[in-house]
Amino acid sequence: MFVTTLDVLIAGLLLGGLYALIAMGLSLQYGVAKVLNVAHGEFIMLGGLTTWTLYIVFGVNPLIGIVVCGPITLIIGFIIHSTFFRHLRESIPVFGEISLLGIFIAVLPFGLNQPIVASVIIILGIVLDIVLYKTVFKRLSPSTIFNQGAFEGKSMLFSFGLVFIIQNIAFISWGPDYRSYSYMRFPVDIAGALFGANRLVTLGFALAIGLAFYIFLARTRMGKAIRAAASDATTAGLMGVNINMVLAICFGFGAAMAGVAGVLVSMCYPVNAAMGMEYTIIAIIVVALGGMGSILGSFIGGFILGIIGSIVTYFEPGLALVAYYVIFIILLLVRPKGIMGK
Amino acid sequence: MDVSGINSKKLITPGIFIVVLALLAALPFYASLYGVVLITSILMYIILTVSWTIFSGTTGYLSLATAAFFGVGIYTSAILAGQIPIVIVVILGGLVSFGVAALVGALTLRLKGVYFAMFTLGLVELIKHSLIWYEIKFTGTRGRFVIVVDNETIFWIMLGIFAVLLITTYIIRNSKYGLALQAIGEQEEAAAHSGVNVTMLKVVTFAISALFMGAAGAIMATRWTYIDPGIAFNINLSFLPVLMAIFGGMTQLFGPFLGATIIAYLEEILLTKFPYYYMLIFGVILSIVILYLPQGISGLVQKFWRRFPGGKSANT
Amino acid sequence: MRILEGEGVTKYFGGLSAVSDVDFYVDQGEVVGLIGPNGAGKTTLFNLISAALVPKPGIIKFKGRDITGMKPHAICRLGIARTFQTVKIFANLPVFSNVRVGSLFGASKKTSPAETGKTTAELLEFVGLSNVSNIPAKDLTLANQKRLEVARALATKPELLLLDELMAGLNQTEVTQAMDLLKQIRGEGITVIMIEHVMKAIMNVCDRIIVLHHGQKIAEGTPQEIATSKKVIEVYLGEQTNAGS
Numbered sequence: 001m002f003v004t005t006l007d008v009l010i011a012g013l014l015l016g017g018l019y020a021l022i023a024m025g026l027s028l029q030y031g032v033a034k035v036l037n038v039a040h041g042e043f044i045m046l047g048g049l050t051t052w053t054l055y056i057v058f059g060v061n062p063l064i065g066i067v068v069c070g071p072i073t074l075i076i077g078f079i080i081h082s083t084f085f086r087h088l089r090e091s092i093p094v095f096g097e098i099s100l101l102g103i104f105i106a107v108l109p110f111g112l113n114q115p116i117v118a119s120v121i122i123i124l125g126i127v128l129d130i131v132l133y134k135t136v137f138k139r140l141s142p143s144t145i146f147n148q149g150a151f152e153g154k155s156m157l158f159s160f161g162l163v164f165i166i167q168n169i170a171f172i173s174w175g176p177d178y179r180s181y182s183y184m185r186f187p188v189d190i191a192g193a194l195f196g197a198n199r200l201v202t203l204g205f206a207l208a209i210g211l212a213f214y215i216f217l218a219r220t221r222m223g224k225a226i227r228a229a230a231s232d233a234t235t236a237g238l239m240g241v242n243i244n245m246v247l248a249i250c251f252g253f254g255a256a257m258a259g260v261a262g263v264l265v266s267m268c269y270p271v272n273a274a275m276g277m278e279y280t281i282i283a284i285i286v287v288a289l290g291g292m293g294s295i296l297g298s299f300i301g302g303f304i305l306g307i308i309g310s311i312v313t314y315f316e317p318g319l320a321l322v323a324y325y326v327i328f329i330i331l332l333l334v335r336p337k338g339i340m341g342k
Numbered sequence: 343m344d345v346s347g348i349n350s351k352k353l354i355t356p357g358i359f360i361v362v363l364a365l366l367a368a369l370p371f372y373a374s375l376y377g378v379v380l381i382t383s384i385l386m387y388i389i390l391t392v393s394w395t396i397f398s399g400t401t402g403y404l405s406l407a408t409a410a411f412f413g414v415g416i417y418t419s420a421i422l423a424g425q426i427p428i429v430i431v432v433i434l435g436g437l438v439s440f441g442v443a444a445l446v447g448a449l450t451l452r453l454k455g456v457y458f459a460m461f462t463l464g465l466v467e468l469i470k471h472s473l474i475w476y477e478i479k480f481t482g483t484r485g486r487f488v489i490v491v492d493n494e495t496i497f498w499i500m501l502g503i504f505a506v507l508l509i510t511t512y513i514i515r516n517s518k519y520g521l522a523l524q525a526i527g528e529q530e531e532a533a534a535h536s537g538v539n540v541t542m543l544k545v546v547t548f549a550i551s552a553l554f555m556g557a558a559g560a561i562m563a564t565r566w567t568y569i570d571p572g573i574a575f576n577i578n579l580s581f582l583p584v585l586m587a588i589f590g591g592m593t594q595l596f597g598p599f600l601g602a603t604i605i606a607y608l609e610e611i612l613l614t615k616f617p618y619y620y621m622l623i624f625g626v627i628l629s630i631v632i633l634y635l636p637q638g639i640s641g642l643v644q645k646f647w648r649r650f651p652g653g654k655s656a657n658t
Numbered sequence: 659m660r661i662l663e664g665e666g667v668t669k670y671f672g673g674l675s676a677v678s679d680v681d682f683y684v685d686q687g688e689v690v691g692l693i694g695p696n697g698a699g700k701t702t703l704f705n706l707i708s709a710a711l712v713p714k715p716g717i718i719k720f721k722g723r724d725i726t727g728m729k730p731h732a733i734c735r736l737g738i739a740r741t742f743q744t745v746k747i748f749a750n751l752p753v754f755s756n757v758r759v760g761s762l763f764g765a766s767k768k769t770s771p772a773e774t775g776k777t778t779a780e781l782l783e784f785v786g787l788s789n790v791s792n793i794p795a796k797d798l799t800l801a802n803q804k805r806l807e808v809a810r811a812l813a814t815k816p817e818l819l820l821l822d823e824l825m826a827g828l829n830q831t832e833v834t835q836a837m838d839l840l841k842q843i844r845g846e847g848i849t850v851i852m853i854e855h856v857m858k859a860i861m862n863v864c865d866r867i868i869v870l871h872h873g874q875k876i877a878e879g880t881p882q883e884i885a886t887s888k889k890v891i892e893v894y895l896g897e898q899t900n901a902g903s
Contacts, residue, residue, distance in 0.1 A: 036456060038463070087633055097633070104626050108619055152456065153404060157588070158632045160581060164625030171618045277577060281464040288460065318475040325468045328461070329449060336453055518762045525748050525759045532746035534730040535708055535739070537764030537814055541729075 006193045008310050014199050014268070016306025017206025018261055022279060023286035023298035024210060025257030031293030032230040032250040034148060035085055035155045039162035040283055041276030043073050043255045045170060047262020048271035052179045062183050062267050066205065069259040077255025080162070081248040088154050089247075090142035098129035104165050111172030146234055163276065170273035180270035202264040209260060210299055213253075217295060226250055230293065278321070285328045291341025301339060359508055366501055370494045378497050380610060385500045386558050387606040389507055391583040391590070391598045393554040396511060397547045398584075399592040400523035401530075403455050406580045407446065407462035410469050411439040411552040413575035415559025417473065417486075420569055424489040432499055432560045439556025440549045447545035463580070470575035477571070485570025488563050499561045507554050514547075515595065523547060578621065582609075585628045591638025600640060659721070661686040661818055661849050662707070662738075667716035669702055676702040677713075678873040684818070689840070689850045691860040691881075694870035695893065700853045701743055703870070704820050707851075708740045709733045720818070734764045739816035741807040743823050743853075749796035753787055754778055756795050757809045764814025781809040785839065801832045808839065818849045825856040837863055861885065869893070 022044060029037045050072070051065035060068075083097040102125015110118035184198040217223040228236040229246045237243035261279075265271060286305050290297025305324060312323040331338065366385075370378050390408055398405045415435035423431045450461045477484055514520050525533040526540055534540045563569060582605065590601020605624070612620035631638060662684040669677045677699040684690050692700050705711040707718060709730045718726050720736060728736075739760075748756050761774045761781075769777070782788045785805040790798065795806055804824055811819060824840075825833050833856060840863050844850060854860045860867060860881065867884045869877040871893045877884060884890055 036460070084629070084633065093633070101626060101629065104622070104629075108616070108622055111619055112616070149455075153402075154632055154636075156404070156459065157584065158629055160584070161625040161628035161632065164581070164621040165629070168619050168622035168625065176618065278467060281467055284460045284464070288457070292456075316475070318471065318478065321471045322468060322475065325464065328464075332450060332453055332457055332461070336457060521751075521755060521759060522763060524751060524755075528748035528750060529746045531710065531730075532742065532748070532810075533759065535710070535734055536760045536810060537731050537734040537762075538759065539729070539731045539763075 002191075004314075006191065007195075008314050009307070010190075010193075010195055010199070010203070011313075012307035012310030013303065014203045014206075014306070015309050016303035017203050017210070018264060018302075019282060019286050019306045019309075020210050020299045020302025021206050021257050021261040021264070022283045023290065023302045024213060024295050025254035025261070026280075026283040027254075027287045027290070027293060027295050027298040028226075028250050028257070029254035030287065031295070032226055032233075033081065033085065033247045033254075034152055034233075035081075035159065035251065036152060036284075037251075037254065038156060038159040038280055039166055039276070040254070040258050041278065041280035042163055042166040042170070043077070043258035043276075044262035044265060044279050045271065045273060045276040046166065047073060047259035048266035048275070049170060049174050049179060049262075049273070051263045051266045052181055052271060053174075055181050055183065056179075062181075062263060063201070065263045065266075066260050069263050070256045073259030074252040074256035076252075078248045078252030080255075081251035082244065084158060085155055085251065086244055086248070088151055088158065089146065092140040092142050093132070093137045095133045095137065096129065098132065099126045101125060102128070104169075107165075107169050107172060167273055167276065174273055176273060178270040178272040179266075181266070183267055196268070198267045202267055205264055206261075209257070213257070214295060214299065222246075222249075282321075282324060285324050287338075288328065288336075289331055289338055291338030294338070294340040297338055297340035356512065363501075363505055363508075367498075370497060375493060378493055380607075382493070382497045382500050383610065384603055384606040385497075385504050386562055387582065387586060388599055388602040389500070389504055389554055389558045390579065391586040391602040392507055392511060393551040394583040395587045395592055395598045396514060397523075397544075397551040399587060399598070400520070400527050401544055401547070402527040403451065403544065403548075404459040404584075405462045405548065405551075406459060406584070407443070407465045407552075408555055408583050409575055409577055409579035410462070410465040411443060411555035412559035412562075412579050413466070413469060413571075414439045414442055415556030416563040416569055416574040418556070419560035419563035420486040420488045420574075423491075423564065428491055428495070428561070428564070429499065432503070432557050435560025436553040436557035439559070440553040443549040443552030444545055447548040451544045451548065452541055466575050466577050466580060470571045473571040473575075485568055485573075487568055488566060490567060491561075491564035493565075496561055496564060500558065503554060503557050503561070510550070510554075511595075514550075519543065519547075582624070585624055585631075587638075589627060589631050589638050591640030593637060594640045597638055597640035601638060604639075659686045660684065661721055662851075663719045664703075664707070664713075665717045665719075667703070667706055667713045667718060669699075669706060669711060669713055669716075675873050677706065677870075680716075680870070680873075680875045682868055682875065682878075684849060684851060686817075686849055687844075687847060688865045689844055689852065689863055691864035691867040692851055692853045692870065693855070693857075693860060693867060693884075694876075697872075698870040699873040700870055701822055702873075704740060704822055704851075704853065707733075708738060708820060731763070734814050734816075735766050737766065737815070737817040738820065739764065739811035739814045739818070740820035741804070741811055741822055741824065743826070745800070745803045745807055747795040747798075747803050747806050747810070750794055752792050753795055753798070753806060754782065754791040756806055757781055757813045760810040760813030764816075766815065777813060781812055784812070784842070785809045800827050801835075804828075804836070805839070808843075812843070812848075816848060818851070819843065821850060821852040821854075823853055823855065825854055825859055833859060 022040065026037060026040050029035050047069040050069050051062050054060040054065050054068065055062050083094045083100055087094045087097055102122050106118040106121040109121065184201060186197050187194040188197045188200055217226060225241050225246050228241060229243060233243055233247065286301045287298050289305060290301030308323060308327065309320040312320050366381070369381060390412065394405065394408055397403065418435040418438045419431050422434060446465065450458050522533065522538045522543055525538060526544065530540055566573065586601040586605045587598045589605060590599065591597035609620060612623060635641065660683045664680060664682045667677055667680045668675060680703065692703065694700055702711065706713045709728055712727055716726070717724060720738060725733060725736065748759065757778045758774060761769060761777045782791050785808055787802060787805055787809065790802070795803065798806060824836055828836060837859050840850065864881055867879065867881055868875060869884060869890050876893060877887050877890050879887070
C-alpha cells in the first residue's frame with residue numbers, strides 16, 4: 001500500500017517536473033513575447049528525437065544531450081522570433097525571414113533525395129532575401145502602434161504553420177515510427193520500492209532546471225529586463241531595454257526549455273514525430289491553471305497536474321488527458337485567471 | 343449611397359451560385375468516377391471552410407474544433423447508419439454536432455478569445471481520447487465498421503449540404519444577425535451595450551457552423567469502410583479550413599470558396615505523391631499568407647478590382 | 659420621477675474599492691454631471707449602471723425596477739445607453755452600419771427595415787454625420803467618432819444616456835459643438851449623466867453635479883454649490899498642493 005502510494009507519488013512528481021518545465025517555457029513565450037506558441041510541443045519532439053539520434057547513432061550520453069539540445073533549440077527559437085515574430089510585431093519584413101522560408105521549402109526536395117533542387121531553392125531564397133532587403137525593406141519603418149490582440153491572433157496562427165513545418169521536417173528526418181532507447185534503466189531502491197534510475201534523474205533535472213530558471217528571472221539583471229518587458233514591452237523599449245533582443249531571447253529560452261524537456265522525455269518514454277501536439281495542449285492547460293504569464297504558477301501548476309495525472313492513470317489508465325480537460329473546464333468556469341493569475 | 347453597385351452585386355452572386363449548383367447537380371452524368379469523388383472531397387472542404395468562416399470569420403473567435411465536430415458526425419454515422427436511412431443519419435450527425443457545439447460554446451464563449459482558441463484546440467484530442475478509453479473499456483473493440491454507400495449518393499448528399507449551407511450563409515450575411523456578428527468581431531463590449539445579446543448569438547452561430555461540419559462528417563464516413571477514433575479525429579481538419587479561409591480571404595463572400603477549392607485541389611495532387619510531406623507546403627503557404635497577404639488572395643482580387651472605374655468603395 | 663437610483667453601490671477589485679457605498683439618484687429629464695479626480699471611480703460607476711460590472715454589494719434601480727445583475731444588452735433594451743471613454747466604434751464598418759446596430763438591437767420594440775433606415779438617417783443628420791455615412795468609421799476624426807458613438811447610443815431609443823468624457827480630446831470649437839448637441843439631446847427629453855473633466859461644459863449644462871473621490875461620494879449639488887464647496891476645492895486643489903510640498 002505504501003509502496004503503491006510512493007510509486008504513484010514519484011510518478012506524479014516525474015510527470016509534474018516535465019509538465020512544469022514545458023509549461024514554464026510556454027509561459028515565458030506567452031507572458032513576455034505574447035506569442036501563444038502552438039508549436040511548443042514540436043520543440044519537445046525535436047529534443048527527444050535528437051537525443052535518440054545522439055545516443056543510438058553516435059553513442060553520446062543523453063545527459064550530454066541536454067547540454068547539446070538546450071542551446072540548439074534556444075538558437076532556433078531565437079532566430080524564429082527575431083525574424084517571423086518580429087515581422088508580425090512591427091509589420092515590416094525582417095532580414096532573414098525569406099531565407100528561412102526558402103530553407104523550409106527546400107526540405108521537401110531534400111527529403112525526396114534531391115539535394116541539388118534543395119540547394120538551388122536555398123540559394124534562391126537567400127538571394128531574394130538580400131535583394132528585397134536592400135531595395136524595398138530597408139526603406140520601410142516599423143509600426144509604432146502595437147495592436148496586441150491582432151498580434152496574438154496572427155502569431156498563434158503562424159505558430160500553427162510552424163507545427164506543420166517542423167513536424168514534417170521531423171517526419172522526413174526520422175520517419176513516422178516510435179523511437180526509444182534504454183539508458184540508466186537499472187532500478188533504484190527507495191524505502192522498499194523500486195524506481196527506474198532514469199526516471200529519478202529526469203525528475204532531478206526537471207526540478208533543478210526549473211529552480212535555476214526561476215532564480216534567474218528573479219535575481220539577475222537580464223531577468224529584471226525580462227519581467228519589465230513582460231508587463232509592458234513598448235515602455236520597456238522606451239526605457240532603453242533592447243526589446244527585440246529580450247523578446248527573442250525569451251522566446252528562445254522557452255523553446256530551450258521545451259527542447260530540454262524533450263531530452264528528459266526521451267529518457268523515459270518512446271518518442272515520435274507526431275508527439276508534439278499532445279504536449280502542447282498539456283502545456284496550455286498548465287499555463288492556464290497556473291495563471292497566464294506567471295512562471296511560478298506554471299511551475300506549481302505543472303506539479304499539480306502531474307500528480308493528478310499519475311493518480312488518474314493508476315485508477316483508469318488512458319483517462320489522464322480527459323482528467324486534465326475536466327480540470328481545465330472547471331478552471332475556466334470558476335477562476336479563469338488561474339492560481340496565481342492577476 | 344451607390345445603389346447601382348449594390349443592386350447588381352446582389353443579383354450576380356446568387357446568379358453565379360445557382361448556375362454552379364446546376365452544373366454540379368448534373369456532374370455524375372458527365373464526369374468520370376474519379377471526378378465525382380474528387381469534387382465530393384472539394385465540396386467537403388468548402389463546407390468545412392465556409393461554415394468555419396460563418397463563425398470565426400465574423401466574430402474573430404478562432405475555433406480549432408472543426409475536426410472535433412467533423413469527427414462527431416463521423417461517429418454518429420458509424421453508430422447509426424444501416425438502421426436508418428442515410429439522409430436522416432446525416433441530419434442526426436449534424437444535430438449531435440450542433441448539441442456538442444452548443445455545450446462547448448455555452449461554457450467557453452463567455453471567456454476571452456484566447457481561452458476559447460485553446461479549448462477548441464484540445465477538444466479534438468479530448469473527444470478522441472474519451473472514445474478510445476470508452477471503446478477499450480466498454481465495447482472491447484477499437485473502431486467500427488461503417489456501411490457502404492455508393493459514390494453518387496455520397497456526392498448528392500454532400501451537394502445538398504453544400505446548397506443548404508450556401509443559402510444559410512447568404513441569409514445570415516444579409517440579415518441583421520450578420521451585422522451583429524461583425525459588430526461582435528469589431529467591438530464586442532460596444533455591441534453588447536447596443537443591445538446585441540452577444541453570448542446567445544455567439545453560441546447559436548457556433549452551433550450552426552458545427553451542424554454543417556457534423557453533417558459533412560456523417561456522409562463522409564460512409565466512404566471509409568472502417569473508422570476508429572484516430573481516423574475520425576484528425577487535427578489536420580481543424581487546421582486546413584483555417585488555412586483555406588485565410589488563403590482565400592475572409593472579407594469577401596467568395597473568399598473561403600476560392601481558398602477551399604484551390605487548397606483542396608492542391609492537396610489532392612500532393613497527397614498521392616508525398617503523403618507525409620505535403621503538409622509542409624501548406625505550413626509554408628499559411629506562413630507566407632499571414633506574413634505578406636493578410637487579406638488572402640481575395641484581398642488581392644479586391645485590390646485589382648478597385649483600380650477599375652466604378653470599383654466599390656468602403657466595404658459591405 | 660427618479661429614473662435612476664443607486665443604493666450602497668460598491669465594487670471591489672482585489673482588495674481595493676473602486677466604488678464604495680455610493681447612494682445616488684437621477685431625476686427624469688435632468689442632466690447630471692459626475693466629476694472627480696482621475697481614479698475616483700466615475701467610469702466604474704458607469705460600468706455598474708450599464709451592467710458591464712455587477713455591484714457587490716449594492717442595488718441599482720431603473721424607473722423603480724431593480725436592474726442589478728441584468729445583462730448589458732437587456733439594460734440597453736430597457737432604455738439605458740452609453741458611450742465609452744475610449745471610443746468603441748465598429749471601426750471597419752461604415753458609419754451608417756454603426757448606427758444601424760443600435761437601431762436594430764437596442765430599441766425595446768422590434769423595428770422594420772424601413773423604420774431602421776429612417777431612424778439611422780435621422781440620427782446621422784442629428785449629429786451632423788450625414789455626408790460621411792458610407793465611409794469606414796475608423797476614417798473619421800476623433801470628434802466625429804464621438805458623435806458616431808452618440809448616434810449609435812441614441813439609436814437604441816434610450817431614456818437615460820450615459821456619456822463618458824464626451825469632450826476629452828476636443829478643441830474649443832468642438833467642445834462648443836458638443837455642448838450644443840448635449841442641449842439638443844436634453845431637448846428630446848432624454849436624461850443624461852455625463853462624466854467630464856471639462857469644467858466649462860459641466861458648469862454650463864448640468865442641473866446637478868455629483869462628486870466622487872476615492873470611490874466615495876463626497877459632494878452633491880447644483881453647479882453653484884459645487885463650485886463654492888470647500889470640500890470639492892480641497893479635493894481638486896489639495897492634490898496640487900501635495901504635489902508641491
